Amino acid sequence: MRLIMKNLIEVYKESPETSNMTDKQMKIFRSAIKLFAQKGYKDTSTKEIASGAGVSEGSLFKRFNNKEDLLLAILKPISRVILPEVLVELSTTDQQYDHSNLQDFINVLVRNRLEFFMENIDVIKIFANEFIYDEKIRQDMVAEMPREYITNINNSFDKLKSDQQLIEWDNVEIFRFIFSNIFGYIAQHYFLFKSPKWNEKKEIDHLVDFLVKGLTPTIN
Amino acid sequence: MRLIMKNLIEVYKESPETSNMTDKQMKIFRSAIKLFAQKGYKDTSTKEIASGAGVSEGSLFKRFNNKEDLLLAILKPISRVILPEVLVELSTTDQQYDHSNLQDFINVLVRNRLEFFMENIDVIKIFANEFIYDEKIRQDMVAEMPREYITNINNSFDKLKSDQQLIEWDNVEIFRFIFSNIFGYIAQHYFLFKSPKWNEKKEIDHLVDFLVKGLTPTIN
Amino acid sequence: MRLIMKNLIEVYKESPETSNMTDKQMKIFRSAIKLFAQKGYKDTSTKEIASGAGVSEGSLFKRFNNKEDLLLAILKPISRVILPEVLVELSTTDQQYDHSNLQDFINVLVRNRLEFFMENIDVIKIFANEFIYDEKIRQDMVAEMPREYITNINNSFDKLKSDQQLIEWDNVEIFRFIFSNIFGYIAQHYFLFKSPKWNEKKEIDHLVDFLVKGLTPTIN
Amino acid sequence: MRLIMKNLIEVYKESPETSNMTDKQMKIFRSAIKLFAQKGYKDTSTKEIASGAGVSEGSLFKRFNNKEDLLLAILKPISRVILPEVLVELSTTDQQYDHSNLQDFINVLVRNRLEFFMENIDVIKIFANEFIYDEKIRQDMVAEMPREYITNINNSFDKLKSDQQLIEWDNVEIFRFIFSNIFGYIAQHYFLFKSPKWNEKKEIDHLVDFLVKGLTPTIN
DNA sequence: TATGAATGAGCCTTCATTCAT
DNA sequence: AATGAATGAAGGCTCATTCAT
Secondary structure: OOOOOOOHHHHHHHOOOOOOOOHHHHHHHHHHHHHHHHHOOOOOOHHHHHHHHOOOHHHHHHHOOOHHHHHHHHHHHHHHHHHHHHHHHHHOOOOOOOOOOHHHHHHHHHHHHHHHHHHOHHHHHHHHHHHHHOHHHHHHHHHHOOHHHHHHOHHHHHHHHHOOOOOOOOHHHHHHHHHHHHHHHHHHHHHHOOOOOOOHHHHHHHHHHHHHHHHOOOOO | OOOOOOOHHHHHHHOOOOOOOOHHHHHHHHHHHHHHHHHOOOOOOHHHHHHHHOOOHHHHHHHOOOHHHHHHHHHHHHHHHHHHHHHHHHHOOOOOOOOOOHHHHHHHHHHHHHHHHHHOHHHHHHHHHHHHHOHHHHHHHHHHOOHHHHHHHHHHHHHHHHOOOOOOOOHHHHHHHHHHHHHHHHHHHHHHOOOOOOOHHHHHHHHHHHHHHHHOOOOO | OOOOOOOHHHHHHHOOOOOOOOHHHHHHHHHHHHHHHHHOOOOOOHHHHHHHHOOOHHHHHHHOOOHHHHHHHHHHHHHHHHHHHHHHHHHOOOOOOOOOOHHHHHHHHHHHHHHHHHHOHHHHHHHHHHHHHOHHHHHHHHHHOOHHHHHHOHHHHHHHHHOOOOOOOOHHHHHHHHHHHHHHHHHHHHHHOOOOOOOHHHHHHHHHHHHHHHHOOOOO | OOOOOOOHHHHHHHOOOOOOOOHHHHHHHHHHHHHHHHHOOOOOOHHHHHHHHOOOHHHHHHHOOOHHHHHHHHHHHHHHHHHHHHHHHHHOOOOOOOOOOHHHHHHHHHHHHHHHHHHOHHHHHHHHHHHHHOHHHHHHHHHHOOHHHHHHHHHHHHHHHHOOOOOOOOHHHHHHHHHHHHHHHHHHHHHHOOOOOOOHHHHHHHHHHHHHHHHOOOOO
16 A cells, blocks of 8 residues: 655645745745735735744735735645656556556545645645635636646546446546545544544544445446 | 425524514524625624615614624524424434334435425534634634533434444534534535536435445444 | 806716716715815825815715726816817807907807816826826726717817918817917916916907917918 | 937946846846836836736845835836936026026926926836825935036026027926926826827917016016 | 845725714 | 614725834
């Protein structure tokens, strides 16, 4: 089983909106992520971001033309890099893990995504909210997504189906079942009720088991 | 199988914040729900709400002391009535439907909740967003929730478990699996990609099947 | 000789942008005219306008959507009412004054315009400056000007020419000679060097004489 | 008839504010003139000036202490050199052209000034605007004007009057009649309605004729 | 010398809320 | 009860100016 993980910070360093940032600009960027996640985009003032970063408000607008650009600089790399990477992961045909085995497939997928989400929980939270609410941002982000990957998503699912490892439902449905539960796990433990400790390993095992059982074809 | 459904409008009529509303106040209330769902709480001005209702801004503040009270009037009944109702539903011991059958249990639960969500999609959207983002509102709403119901949640689950109809995981986990997928369905079709038509009956069947299979105990 | 005069305040009362103003709004409007004339549009802040009017800044934006709308509310009536009126004056065929007499024609025209300019010197100053500098405002104002009047301008000039009272130059040139000198008079005494008193009657007589002599056809 | 002409660039090379400028500084200076004329002083940012000149903002402030100094460097030479030169021209007693002939006097004066204005239309536009609006700049510029010349203005006029070539009005009035019409010509063709071509020679002939006729004494 | 990142005062504008009518 | 004019704090953003590199 292969575990890949890409921390967003590295992604930001390579993204046009956020490469070559000075120290202060990086502080602004981090301050914005923290505050947007905490209080929401609308509820965070540029003044708060600046003071949270220990710099002047002017510096914020030197790098980011306006508040929305700052938000997009946070969010676009997710569309441009992270989501495509998920799809690549789902459709890869190399031999790093065995696609004819649903258990392995789900296992790697879930753990990779969970790890990524947990590492970048703040950005994911911002993303989740803005994606739901802001039509304009949704379109901006969909526009960023490389089209070629989307068509590839079916490969892995189709392979598993032809091997009778995966139930014959629409790929979009299958996709939704997987991510609803990953996201539900994240939401419960990271967005909503942060404090109490839980048995992480056990719950993730359950999550994988649940998905595998739910998606395994019924034998008649 | 029993299908219950409670439209929120009826609930509002019985809630202290929203009972005895005049026509104008009702218009304001509906206008607020529509706009909050469309653009978010922060992004909706009281002026817009008033003009959307065809009344003056003054009328809005006559009934609701401030903008946040209006939001809470929309959201609190969910905590006070709807969520408890779900729990009651889960823990009811009457014979309206057979709790010893997971298939039936999930079937009724899912269809009831979906119907409710779909009927009240705007309020749910507001709820989802504010609950995630606003700690103060989250606490307000948790405070509204009658404590006694929460402890009852286990009854149905435990009954099903003892009948070996339900897998032996924590009830909270099971609860999460169920609602993650209900919510995922709603989010996909109502929040994110509204336009294309889909085969509703088929997808809901799949959703129920998926949950049942995922939550059925493994036979060794 | 007939002297007509239209004070701008009356014009404003009938203009869509400025009719039905409350007391406070009228104060804002006057404050803006005074300050724009004194310091220029760009150099006057909305805060200054409000405090000059003794009201809050919010009141300004209640009536005028933004600063530029306030400027246009001051300027548009000039295009819409005042300039057309000049042209009507020049082209009128009624018998109130004798068009076959250049002396009389110039005399009435100059005195009417001077009186109007002097009465509304602040607005004229704002107009002069913005018209020269702001292409957008120039076009806005040209758009306001009723087209039908412009074509009529030639009537009076042509009549005087055919009576050999007026030199055979292009009407636009003649128009320019007349208004350059009226405007020069205003600029000298009202814009540039306000303090010293001058012999108003004498200078205006000279201005009329100068124009009449300059525009009378040369006898060969 | 003598035609003199002084391009402002030469004047700037001899002025304390603008002599010994490096290439970059000259670029800044030209960029400022162009932009101030186009959009107005207040509406032009130092950043725009710098980028229009292809240099850094820092370089601008190295040479000119602040934005207003840059404006004054553009305008002061007009007061210090150009206006005095006009007066000298008007009062010169040498024999280059015949002061006893109004026609010749006006002819040379008008053509010289028109040529100068047309050559330096941008600076004139800036001058016109700031002189009207900014009391401080007006005083700065009046202070720059060498006093001795002003008293000499009367010489030529008085000579022409004593020769009965020029009407017996105040010299200031005569001065105004001449410059109102020169400036009106410039404003019409260069500030306001730039596009259509016109018969330049004919209009300037008319302008000279108009002034000569208007200023020739009436014979009783 | 030349740069441009950094600053922060001040600008225009929005908005929830109050209150006289 | 209903209105909407009035308020003023706060928001996003611009810009002349400074200064470390």
